[in-house]
Amino acid sequence: MHTVTLKKPLAIAIAAAGFTLAGTANAQSSDLEQRLAELEARIAAAEQRADAAEQRAELAEQQAEEGLSQEEVEERLAKVERQASGEEGFSFNVYARSGLLIDEDGKSAEGGPYLTPAGSQGGAVGRLGNEPDTYAEAIFNYRMRFDNGAKARYTTMIADGTTTSNDWTADESNLNVRQVYAEFSDLPSFTGAFENTAIWAGKRFDRDNFDIHWLDSDIVFLAGTGAGIYDMQLADSWKSNLSLYGRSFANYPVDREDPGLTGDTDNLILTSNNYFGNWQWMLSGMSAADNDDRFNDLRTESRSVRTLVEDEDTGEMVEVEVPLSDEVVSEGEKAADTGFHTMVAYHGDSFFGLGEGNFKAAVLHGQGLGAEVKGLGSDGNLTDDATSTRVGLYGTTYVAPKWRVAPALLAETSEDRYVDGDQYDWATLNVRLANELTQNFEMQYEASYQWMDLDPQGFDGRTAVEGDYTKFTIAPTFKPQVGGFWQRPEIRLFASWSDWDEELNDYSADDAFGSDEFTGSQWTFGVQTEVWF
Structure with missing residues (x-):
């Protein structure tokens, strides 16, 4: 040859x-x-x-x-x-991260972008030098093209995550099939507004989700099982997507007298996603039949009484403890069965109009089941009166030939979320800075600050707190080739210092703050790899 x-x-x-x-x-x-x-x-x-x-x-x-x-x-x-x-055949894509996060005593440390009290409401902080897990996504695609020009793609995603450092993690893993769907495009019988559309069905992440990578937080995340159509050309400058996703709610309490009795339902999310040039307007309605039967905070305590009984062997009277039925100490409120959500976003092709780079900015608002404004339809405990408004933005640019910066802001105010009168306010400011020193080495720096004022009104046993969290990280980083924030793979060494107001340790017995030897002024060290292709 x-x-x-x-x-x-x-x-x-x-x-x-x-x-x-x-x-x-x-x-x-x-x-x-x-x-x-x-x-x-x-x-x-x-x-x-x-x-x-x-x-x-x-x-x-x-x-x-x-x-x-x-x-x-x-x-x-x-x-x-x-x-x-690449129009036909098999392809393989990956996202993965894995590393050690060690405290000053040489033991595994608490970590993660959602470790603060505000994290339970989506309040993420900077992820650099702050992730204790191994997480991997493997995406398998097969593309086909037919004689009439039509195209088809089949996609499966398998994901797993764990915080153990062991090589064999079958007992701790969360192996899961996160996406399975088929998508058809270039269908010759589709004409007019549908000429360049793609239709799909199955379980998937919506194609047009977008995130703030440095916080490991989506600005909006629409996912589930359903069907939809992309890229309807409704006018010269108007493209639109339409989708119906279902998400399952299961094993929630529905009977105050019998806390063991549970119910289940599906939250159906109908979404219209519209694009006008750089602008995006997203509108969603939700319906979860019978979700209003749910008690969103049904908690019980064991009860018993002490009484005297005759010992069968000795005939003497002895004191014993006799269990009684559990006492309901909280039932919470009835959950919503409908919801509304909207988002207006701008996808900029410059650094806020100041120079080369890019930025994204979004304002989101939701009511009822839509008050979970990031993960649409994922929180079944929200009440009818729940409202939330969130702002998210980030940008990337070079401030010098070898220096790049990526600031980000994420903030939310929410009220009547789970209890009448509750209030959750928080804001995160994060800055990632990188200095490219050679073709294969750069220094990364991150500063993250979060303010929070949380008043859960006793929901889930939580107490009201207000305070600040601060984190600084320095991370020497090796790459096959530096250049831009999206260049991977990379291997990082890092040292992080974080501190927070003491009051935040009292928010919940179930979160990281206030746990043993994790009460503030913490140093953590480690190494991590991150890969995507």
């Missing part, structure tokens, strides 16, 4: 060009970096063309040997070219 040997001179010539450019890179401007990126793209395309050419030559030989018709050869060549371009 002569085609195989032709690839070697091509690779040598490209490599030589790359080394020549690399030798002068430090003396060039960012324009050279762009040219290098373009060269890399051309190299990848050339390799794909070479692979396709090799397979075409093999088919030509096969045609000569087996007497294939020209039509058969053309059909198989077209399939080879589609696979080479």
